[in-house]
Amino acid sequence: MEFYKKQLKSIFLWASIIATAQLVPSLISNEWFSWQFYVFGSLIMGSCVALVLSVIHYYRLKRLKIGINDLTKEDLLTSQTTMINTSYSREESIKKVENFFNKKSIHVSDNMIVIKTSNWYGWNKTIVEFLSNGKKNLQLKVSSKPILPTTIFDFSENLKTIKNLERALGDSLVNE
Structure with a gap:
């Protein structure tokens, strides 16, 4: 509906x-x-x-x-956020994210990964934050949103990014 x-x-x-x-x-x-x-x-x-x-x-x-x-109302928003529990280590998670985005504009810092992508559906910015610092069983906060704040329709590009990262990194806990 x-x-x-x-x-x-x-x-x-x-x-x-x-x-x-x-x-x-x-x-x-x-x-x-x-x-x-x-x-x-x-x-x-x-x-x-x-x-x-x-x-x-x-x-x-x-x-x-x-x-x-x-679909929920949140699924149709241009900005998407979810929490992911992963059994991978920090380094393995970074490698999985880099492989997923296929060498796009990726910047890795101590506690987050920032990825900027562009395609026919828009320009997007995806942020993967490391919420726990353990060796294994990390908790990640993944958010994906359009770079251009006036974007009204993204044709579920950010939802697709979130869903694919959930599949690549682990099981989703909460979808905000």
């Missing part, structure tokens, strides 16, 4: 963007325009754009093996 709510919001967002793009030139040039045509045209174009984006998002979720009805 949350997926459909987000897509409905998407229709109105895109309709308002298209409406503004149509309205500004008409107001500048002082041309006559019909409000009914303007509103109706914006809603149709907004619906078309939202439909295309929804289909892309649906197929990305399907590839993640997440059903639309299984």
